[in-house]
Amino acid sequence: MLVLSRKAGESVLVGDDVTITVLEVRGDVIRIGIDxxxxxxxxxxxxxxxxxxxxxxxxxxxxxxxxxxxxQLRKRS
Structure with missing residues (x-):
């Protein structure tokens, strides 16, 4: 597993088509956007x-x- 540190507004590229952006960090909750x-x-x-x-x-x-x-099946017979 690759572990990276990112700040709000920074992104990580996955392959050529996927961008993951850290939108907000608030305490232990992180909001990310995935394009x-x-x-x-x-x-x-x-x-x-x-x-x-x-x-x-x-x-x-x-x-x-x-x-x-x-x-139930026995009762029907």
């Missing part, structure tokens, strides 16, 4: 992890859910 082509996906890491976790949970029903579903 990238539409073809480059820019996402917050915590949202991707949350979505991935939700998808895993939805794809793996709990034993109680499966048992409840099986019971």
């Amino acid at each position: 990238a082509p539409r073809s480059v996906s820019v996402q917050r890491a915590e949202l991707i992890e949350q979505l991935s976790s939700s998808n895993r949970d939805a794809a793996s029903p709990s034993d109680t859910t499966v048992a409840s579903l099986a019971e």
Whole structure:
């Protein structure tokens, strides 16, 4: 991992098409701006992890859910 120090108003270039600019530093919060082509996906890491976790949970029903579903199917017969 490359670690850089930047001040408000300074930028970092990633490749030829992406510019990351420090907009504001206020305490332990840093606001950044990312200028990238539409073809480059820019996402917050915590949202991707949350979505991935939700998808895993939805794809793996709990034993109680499966048992409840099986019971409902038995009642229909």
